[in-house]
Amino acid sequence: MTIQWNEMIVPDARALRTSEIRDLLKVAERPEIISFAGGVPDPKLFPLATFNAVYGDLTGDEVAGRRSLQYSISEGLPGLRQWIADDLAAAGAARDIENILITCGAQQGLDMLARLFLEPGREIVLEKPSYLGAMQAFSMRRPSYVGVNMDDDGPIIAELDAAFANGARIAYLSPDFQNPTGRSYSLDRRLAVLETARKYGAIILEDAAYCKLSYEGEMLPSLLALDEVNGDRDAGTVIQLGTFSKTMAPALRIGWITAPRPVICQLVLMKQAGDLHVSTINQEVALRAATALFPAHIETLQDAYRAKRDVMSAALDETMPEGVSWSRPQGGMFIWLTLPENIDSRALLAEAMEDAHVAFVPGQAFFCDQSGGNTARLSFATESTERIVEGIKRLADLIARKGNQ
Known part of the structure; x- marks a missing residue:
């Protein structure tokens, strides 16, 4: 048959x-x-010369080289997560390494968050227009999309409020140099977005893939940085996705999710059931290269x-x-x-x-x-x-x- x-x-x-x-x-x-x-x-x-040196130094060191070729913990290497935590803190978003999970690029982060929060018919708010790759990740869960129009300052707050008032509790947003429009939110609009989300107890998935590629003007705080609730790092409404793909090299496939610990704990279980962990050697290389390269x-x-x-x-x-x-x-x-x-x-x-x-x-x-x-x-x-x-x-x-x- x-x-x-x-x-x-x-x-x-x-x-x-x-x-x-x-x-x-x-x-x-x-x-x-x-x-x-x-x-x-x-x-x-x-930065080819840096990668050549870092990979060579790593595999030339017998102890470090063998460790980098072994299985690792699902959360990601502690040293890399600490580097990311320090970088976030320097940008005004103080978080602990327990708030960070290393993913296979930010795209895997989108896929994992979709599987964690979305189900058939559940509404998710998107900017109009929005990142196509995010919609691909979300679509496998068959959600209902609620589009919110944008102006030069960000999403129209009246439309965002209406979406949440009608039952949506998740929004995927890109406040900095958005793919595809290149737009960024004003500070007032960032604050209004957060206020609106808190009003309804809604989750914001903040895509920060391009946040470091700023060419002029003052760099505004991320939604994650503005999402402080009495110093409690697990009480906010923002989950942020980050990546080295735009600032070092996409082939490393190093991204991360920054979220409250209850979310990270559940994502770690999903990671264990999926691919166990991101490539150990690539995490080691990313840490050494970032330490050597940034901010120059x-x-x-x-x-x-x-x-x-x-x-x-x-x-x-x-x-x-x-x-x-x-x-x-x-x-x-x-x-x-x-x-x-x-x-x-x-x-x-x-x-x-x-x-x-x-x-x-x-x-x-x-x-x-x-x-x-x-x-x-x-x-x-x-x-x-x-x-x-x-x-x-x-x-x-x-x-x-x-x-x-």
Whole structure:
């Protein structure tokens, strides 16, 4: 008897959908394509010499080397968790290592939190637009999405309040240099978000993946830093996700969750039932590299990405036709493009790839309600400044032709 595989797969798994970005990257890697599609770091900025030295020193030390190749505790190496705790404290978010769990990138953190808090039909609040990878992680639990619109200061508080008033008790938010828009919350909006969450006893999942990639202005405190309740580090409403993927190297797959201890304890059990622990040697390397590199390496990244952002912004200013607008991020890797209402960004992408050899991500993929058909995400992180200028010119020419049709 032939097995009907699709019938054997449970509904939770069938809820998963392919990532438009991952599919697009396979095509955008063609050398003739100027790609603004990938939300990935510039590989030229990876601290290769430091990694070469750290891996060599580690495996050259018999005791440390053998320890780094062994199983480890599920919570993560104490030394790495202490480094993260110290870094959080320096940013105003004092936490103990018992509040920190090391994960296989922040993406695993999203998946674990989804399995911990979500179930079919449970509502979760998302920004409109929001990070596609988070929606992929959440969708396997088949929640109900509640979209909240944004302005330049952050989510619209009246809409957030209404979502919580109607029963939602979880919100996934990105206050710093959000993927995909590059927007950041103002201080007043951060405080209002926290006040609204506390009013209803709601949980905030704060994605801090880009928080260190700040290029101008004052760095505002994270929601985690503002979430102090009488000095009790287990009494807050914020769970924060962090990662080294944007500041050191994605292949390390080192992320972390900072949360009240009851949450961490449950996540540790899930970790034990899943992959036991994150790679021991990669944790050791991350700790040694972070100790050697930071903060100087962060300044190197800031200088490099600031220059690319400025080049893309200037090219947009100089070439884009009337009716097109874009965000002006103070950090991160992305600029958000809003096209005239009559231009569909998915159709535009097909023409851009074929005729102009330029790639970007259509914005509709980032909306939980599939709106945003006239929007697009542009990443300035990986292409050279010369190719950024040329790619924006080609894209602007194509948009202008579309507008004249």
